[in-house]
Amino acid sequence: MEIKSDNPEHGFQFPGEFEITAxxxxxxxxxxxxxxxxxAAGLTVLEESIRWRESSGGRFVSVRLSFxxxxxxxxxxxxxxxxxxxxxxxxx
Numbered sequence: 001m002e003i004k005s006d007n008p009e010h011g012f013q014f015p016g017e018f019e020i021t022a023x024x025x026x027x028x029x030x031x032x033x034x035x036x037x038x039x040a041a042g043l044t045v046l047e048e049s050i051r052w053r054e055s056s057g058g059r060f061v062s063v064r065l066s067f068x069x070x071x072x073x074x075x076x077x078x079x080x081x082x083x084x085x086x087x088x089x090x091x092x
Contacts, residue, residue: 015070017046020078021092026054026061028087034063041081044068060089 012018020038024030031052035045049066069075082091 017066017068018075019066021062021064022082022088023060023062023090024087026058030061030063037081038067038078041077043078
């Protein structure tokens with residue numbers, strides 16, 4: 001049985017632009033590392049979308065940015081590349 005949506009707006013559409021967030025220690029330099037990791041994985045990072053914010057206690061930082069992915073595999077590559085960084089605790 002194949003499950004298909006009757007609305008093309010449901011789910012991810014490829015190629016497309018996607019947002020990703022990575023979180024880790026505030027002193028780990030993730031603000032610079034996250035975009036570099038995605039670029040090294042062959043993805044196009046939308047530089048103007050890069051944002052980061054420290055936690056209220058200043059111990060953690062979340063880095064959010066958008067990137068282009070031509071396929072589901074490229075999308076998964078982004079998450080894999082970030083999760084392999086030793087200081088990244090979570091990705092969304």
